[in-house]
């Protein structure tokens with residue numbers, strides 16, 4: 001039997017804010033030559049580059065600042081645009097997407113339309129307590145969006161390493177917003193993890209270890225599915 005050239009992997013990173021899923025997504029993108037498609041980055045790009053007088057942009061920003069998830073039609077429109085632009089060249093690592101069951105179901109439809117491989121979901125598990133500790137401590141440069149952690153030298157200096165701007169706590173990293181985000185996350189993740197588990201496409205990973213150890217566990221869990 002002649003087998004066709006294997007299609008690129010598609011991965012979905014699930015986990016609470018601060019679980020390091022963005023970092024893991026980037027590492028996986030590099031390891032498997034995939035495009036890192038971050039829902040959060042797409043929204044931040046719209047907020048930063050869009051016309052602030054545009055009611056749609058203002059709406060996206062208001063939700064973003066309050067830690068409220070974006071509606072499905074907006075998330076899907078932005079994601080599908082990126083997929084249609086890039087699917088001939090690469091597979092994807094989705095990060096902060098899907099963030100609802102309708103989005104997950106729509107993604108199943110989209111992968112069929114573009115003849116992509118079924119996505120494998122990777123759930124990075126981190127408790128609420130640990131999430132609060134991680135997020136309320138991190139600082140951020142408004143100018144170039146770099147994130148700093150307490151162990152970084154620039155964090156102690158309070159200024160961005162690349163541009164020298166004063167570091168601030170991101171509006172969605174304030175403790176009350178973090179608690180709200182985690183509560184929302186728990187509701188969503190229960191539904192999404194059941195969905196991918198029922199498809200036999202969920203890998204559960206302990207996120208409360210070092211970046212390197214989390215990555216090693218992901219690679220081990222992925223190995224039988226490559």
Ligand SMILES: [Zn+2]
Nearest residue numbers: 141144160163
């Ligand atoms: Zn900066």
